[in-house]
Amino acid sequence: MGNAMRGAIAFIPSERCQRFLVGDLKEMPLDRTLDLSGRQLRCLPAAACVFQELVKLYLSDNHLSSLPLELQGLRKLQLLALDFNCFEEFPPAICRLPQLNILYLGNNRLHHLPGELKELKELNTLWLETNCFTDFPQVVCELTNLKTLHLGYNLIRSLPGELRRLEELRSVWLAGNQLTDFPPVLMEMPFLAVIDVDRNKIRQFPSLSHMEGLKLVIYDHNPCINAPAVGEGVRRVGRWADSPDDEKEEDGTKAVSEAPPEELEDQQNT
Template identity: 45%
Template sequence: FFFYNYKSINIIVMCRCQLTLHLMWDRVEEMLASGDPVLDLSYKKFRRLPGVVCGLRHLEKLYVCGNSLRTLPENIVQLKGLRILALDFNKMEDVPLAICQLRNLTRLYLGSNRLISLPPELRNLQSLRCLWMESNYFTCFPRQLYDLPHLRSLQMGDNRLRTLPPDLWRMEALRGLWLYGNRFTEFPRVLLRMVDLEILDLDKNKIAVFPNLSRLPALRLFSYDHNPVEGPPGVGEEVLLVGEGQDVRDAEEAVLAGDGPVIQGILKTAKQNSSESFPPKSRLV
């Protein structure tokens, strides 16, 4: 009796799993057939991107976050109109070279993968404005980024950076730079030459001394919280400081409510942005 009962339970569980997979795939097929320029295949348990996706040449925005992707099919290059590609929370150890041929990309999200470097071909993405690579394994700043003339927002928080290259100032278009959760023990002096930065986040490092930042005239938000520093650095009157245990969310809300400097962007997440250079609350826009 117990054997047959156990066997019956297994059969029921298997049937339910198969039904769930069928229902999920039915929804995926509906999305694929919709003709919508936005396709969200996030958290579908994919190990491979469905091949049919690469034939959807009308796509402009593709979201495949939270799957188990290690690479992408080479024929994704057929999606020549793609402007936004989100690959967060996958298992990629290398950036698929096919991505580097999507020359109309303006936003690329590669956070929470297993990346340690970028391919030289990434410099082909000349339209890129926003690149998020937080929570990876970078130990060196990727110099390929110098060749992206329109890059405005760079998210490299929660990596393993200890220094920045002395010629980082060459990234003249950069407006937002997120470097929280790295391994800096000294303030990178090259940042003082980046006079067009509006947002700078150095939270959760090991920096004991910050220079006077009032020489950064465009700066509007600076986070230095969770560093072994005794007091706040000098900044301009229009700068919102986040430090000394101040709740990050309060600072974000102050900015968004207009109580502080008027800028579009936040410190560490993409939850409340509304500009092109800083990711929006819902990427499905």
């Protein structure tokens, strides 16, 4: 009953209805955090944009498809959560938040990022999983302080060579895309600690043993004929992950290549 009521009221843009959905926003929260997640919102209340000292703003799990330009007044905002909404276009006001370092935009309908995103000089964590990207958003390569990038469950087929510029990047999550080859640029980024290419279409993995910073590589659910060779102490998640490298290359590859077509297909789907 409560959710149905909120859903109905969300269509009525009166000030009284907005107060029902978000409460009476009169004073700055003491912890400088405002959580309006799951309120069935279709627009951001103007009152939320007047708290210029706000540090964290959670707007997850609503029905938002745009944000007002007044949002750029939150000059001290460091975290903005917009996942599980209805954004098809990236809200321009976000690019004018100079202290933003964590941005959640997963589970939307985005297919493009504006060039102005590079203005977010402090951004170190970017979540874009489960959107509609068919190409890697090139502007990401200009986010020089980025440490964590989540781009899983899109339709990306390759990564640009410019990604190597991100020398602060430590984890890249690319599960559920359309990669048919292990991205060569990742092998030029020895500082990476986590690589996730689970659920792609990669058939063969190169050696990653030269990547001194690597701690974890997830390559499960690929139609691969081998596992990536890694350095000592690196955890692998995927087929043959617990086998010694020599046994994996000698036995694993042969076992897959000589399997009947129907058996091979079953193995690839597991």
